[in-house]
Structures are given as structure tokens and as C-alpha cells.
Amino acid sequence: MARVLILGGGFAAITAAQELMSRLGDDEIILVSKSSEFTFYPAIIPCIFGSLDFDIIRFDLVSMLAERGVRFIHGEVESINTSARKVSVAGDRMTYSIDYDYLLFAVGRRLETSSVRGLAEYAHQLLSIEGAERFKKAISEFETGTIVVGLCSGASLPVPVCESALALADAFADSIKAGKVRVKAVFPGSLQEAFAGANLFRNIEEEFRQKGVELITDFEVDVVESDRIKSRTGSVIEHDLLMLVPPFGGQLSLKSAGHVTDISGFANVNSLMQVEGVEHVYAAGDITAMAGPKFGYMAMRQGRVAAANIAAEITEQEPATVYQHTIEWAISERYTGPVFFHYGFWDETLDDFEGDAMFGMARKIRDRYGPIQGLETPGLCSAA
Numbered sequence: 001m002a003r004v005l006i007l008g009g010g011f012a013a014i015t016a017a018q019e020l021m022s023r024l025g026d027d028e029i030i031l032v033s034k035s036s037e038f039t040f041y042p043a044i045i046p047c048i049f050g051s052l053d054f055d056i057i058r059f060d061l062v063s064m065l066a067e068r069g070v071r072f073i074h075g076e077v078e079s080i081n082t083s084a085r086k087v088s089v090a091g092d093r094m095t096y097s098i099d100y101d102y103l104l105f106a107v108g109r110r111l112e113t114s115s116v117r118g119l120a121e122y123a124h125q126l127l128s129i130e131g132a133e134r135f136k137k138a139i140s141e142f143e144t145g146t147i148v149v150g151l152c153s154g155a156s157l158p159v160p161v162c163e164s165a166l167a168l169a170d171a172f173a174d175s176i177k178a179g180k181v182r183v184k185a186v187f188p189g190s191l192q193e194a195f196a197g198a199n200l201f202r203n204i205e206e207e208f209r210q211k212g213v214e215l216i217t218d219f220e221v222d223v224v225e226s227d228r229i230k231s232r233t234g235s236v237i238e239h240d241l242l243m244l245v246p247p248f249g250g251q252l253s254l255k256s257a258g259h260v261t262d263i264s265g266f267a268n269v270n271s272l273m274q275v276e277g278v279e280h281v282y283a284a285g286d287i288t289a290m291a292g293p294k295f296g297y298m299a300m301r302q303g304r305v306a307a308a309n310i311a312a313e314i315t316e317q318e319p320a321t322v323y324q325h326t327i328e329w330a331i332s333e334r335y336t337g338p339v340f341f342h343y344g345f346w347d348e349t350l351d352d353f354e355g356d357a358m359f360g361m362a363r364k365i366r367d368r369y370g371p372i373q374g375l376e377t378p379g380l381c382s383a384a
């Protein structure tokens with residue numbers, strides 16, 4: 001009997017756990033996460049700008065995993081010893097050393113908020129429910145001035161910035177026309193770079209133009225102050241309300257596994273999702289060193305590929321399931337509300353997620369939030 005240890009409790013980890021359950025028999029699956037809840041991040045935007053309640057976008061992992069026969073351990077991964085095949089986990093009361101036969105590293109990205117001076121003090125963020133709740137409150141109290149939303153260098157999450165800018169433009173449409181409110185969207189490079197060359201950026205530019213969102217590119221945020229941000233080249237943008245996505249980094253615990261990461265600490269993987277240079281270790285999701293923006297649907301696909309290959313190894317077959325790294329989404333012909341991008345979370349364009357816990361949850365949220373107009377005529381954009 002083999003033991004598979006999954007580190008993380010997000011999109012990649014849960015998908016992998018489900019896939020392993022469906023493929024393995026008596027083997028043991030243990031999932032370790034520092035949070036006992038799963039958060040459905042794509043629904044944060046409808047929570048901020050719509051009537052959706054933050055409480056319904058997270059669910060308890062422990063009972064969901066127990067029902068599926070997966071053992072859950074609440075704790076934070078501290079270090080990994082790939083030679084001894086052991087992981088050290090700091091639990092609530094003690095530190096555990098857990099042996100594994102196969103390891104899946106799926107702990108997501110780390111936010112490097114402290115790498116930009118003033119970011120933690122003066123900028124809102126939407127990468128946690130608590131942060132998103134504070135941003136929502138600040139928007140509800142805002143009357144006149146400039147709202148700036150943007151990406152720091154190294155933040156691989158352009159979509160919520162675009163969605164926030166468009167939703168703000170909707171919310172303050174009259175004030176923008178009257179010259180009382182300005183909405184600015186700031187990117188460290190070009191929009192094309194933010195979307196890794198996928199052609200969608202042209203739709204966004206046009207939407208920004210029509211709604212009066214001012215697009216500012218090639219602005220690498222260096223310093224954040226209470227009323228302005230400064231770029232590395234000395235440019236200044238003044239703000240009365242600010243939301244920035246902090247730089248992303250890999251996880252420190254992975255560094256303890258040896259030379260398996262790129263310079264930013266993300267796991268180097270091959271197309272089978274195996275971590276290069278170590279045996280029996282896989283990685284999936286935001287923690288992997290893949291080019292371009294990071295998406296939940298990629299994490300799910302990677303989790304599924306990793307699980308299929310782990311199951312193959314356990315059953316003494318050659319791992320052969322390959323991950324294809326593509327950026328794809330379904331976008332409605334017209335902008336239809338805070339959810340600008342659909343990705344198959346909100347409709348059925350990516351029907352390979354049918355039956356997944358997250359897909360089911362997305363559907364439930366979508367139904368509660370209300371049907372998104374325009375879904376009947378989606379266009380599908382994709383780029384390799």
C-alpha cells in the first residue's frame with residue numbers, strides 16, 4: 001500500500017485528491033493544509049461588486065475530504081526532505097514528520113507584500129476574503145477622486161485587476177461622466193505581456209476605452225504612499241483609493257527540497273508535472289514555474305495530470321499523462337458585469353470540470369448570483 005501526501009488545500013490539491021481516489025484502491029491519501037477551508041477565489045469579484053455573500057464562496061475541507069476517504073491534517077509545511085521522503089509540518093500543538101511514497105506539492109503562491117515599500121500599509125488587496133471585504137467597504141464609502149487598481153511586477157494575476165477596473169467604471173459611471181471620479185488601471189509592462197501574448201488584451205483595451213478607464217502601462221510600482229504610487233523610473237500616480245496585487249513568490253518550504261525551483265522559488269516541472277531533479281515528487285497549481293498568468297483552471301488540470309501519473313507509478317505503469325499549458329477562456333461578446341471572464345467556471349465551455357467540487361460550487365454561486373447575460377453567445381479565445 002502506497003502513501004500519497006498532498007500538500008495544500010486549493011484547486012490543484014483537491015482536484016488531485018479526487019482524481020487519486022477514483023484511480024487508487026487501498027492506498028492512503030493524506031492532505032495537509034494550513035487552512036481547513038477551501039476558498040473559491042474567482043467569486044471574490046462578484047462578492048466585492050455584486051450582492052454575493054462572502055460566506056458562500058468558502059467551504060469546509062475536512063468534512064468534504066472525510067466523505068471521500070482522504071485524511072486531512074491541519075498544519076503548515078515547514079520543510080521537505082526528498083532523500084528521506086519526509087515532510088515536516090507544524091500543527092496546532094506539535095510538529096509532525098510525515099513519511100510519503102509520493103508527494104504532490106500544491107501550496108499555491110506566496111505574496112511578497114513586503115518587497116514593495118508601503119504596499120501593506122496603503123494598498124487594498126483582494127487575495128483574501130478579509131482583504132476583499134475591506135476593499136468593498138472602502139468602495140462603498142468612496143465619493144470623489146481617483147481610484148487606482150493595478151498589478152505589481154511579478155504578480156501573475158491580471159484578470160481581477162481588469163474586472164475590478166471595469167466594475168468600478170460601472171459603479172461610478174455617472175461620476176466619471178461628471179468628472180468627479182477617475183478610474184486608472186496600472187500594469188508593470190504592456191497588457192499583452194500581462195496576458196502572456198493572448199489576443200484578449202485588445203478586447204480589454206476597447207472595454208476600458210468605452211467605459212472611461214484610464215490604462216497605464218509600463219509602470220512598475222516601486223513605492224506606495226498614502227496618496228500616490230511611484231514607479232521605478234520616478235513617475236508618480238496620485239490616488240484616493242488604491243488596490244494592488246502584490247508580487248508573487250514561490251514557497252520557502254520547497255527551497256528545502258534542494259535545487260528544484262526557479263529563481264523566484266517556483267517548482268520546475270516537466271510535462272508530466274514531475275518536479276525536475278527529484279524522484280516521486282510532483283507539483284501542480286500556482287506553485288509551478290509556468291509562463292504567463294496563473295489560473296485556477298490550470299491548477300485543476302495540473303492536479304489531475306499529476307494524480308494520473310502518481311496513480312500510474314503506484315500501479316507500476318509508465319506515467320504518460322501530459323499537461324498542455326494553454327491560456328484559454330470564454331468571454332462574452334459584450335462585457336456583462338463584474339464577471340468579465342468565464343473560464344468555464346461560470347458556464348460550460350470547459351466541460352472537463354463537470355462533476356468537480358469546485359465546478360459544482362461555481363455553478364451554485366452563479367445560480368445564486370443570478371444568470372450572467374450574454375452567456376448564450378460566448379466566443380472562445382485561446383492562446384498557446
Ligand SMILES: Cc1cc2nc3c(=O)[nH]c(=O)nc-3n(C[C@H](O)[C@H](O)[C@H](O)COP(=O)(O)OP(=O)(O)OC[C@H]3O[C@@H](n4cnc5c(N)ncnc54)[C@H](O)[C@@H]3O)c2cc1C
Nearest residue numbers: 008009010011012034041042077107108285286295296297
Ligand atoms: C480575486 C481572484 C480572482 C481570480 N479569478 C480567477 C478566475 O476567474 N479564473 C481562474 O482560473 N483563476 C482565477 N484566480 C486564480 C486562482 O484562484 C488560482 O490560480 C488558484 O487558486 C490556484 O490554485 P492552487 O491550488 O495552486 O493554490 P491555492 O488555491 O492558493 O491553494 C493553496 C493551498 O495551499 C495551502 N497552503 C499554502 N501554504 C501552505 C503551507 N506552507 N503549508 C500547508 N498548506 C499551505 C493554502 O491554505 C491553500 O489551501 C483568481 C484569484 C484571485 C485571488
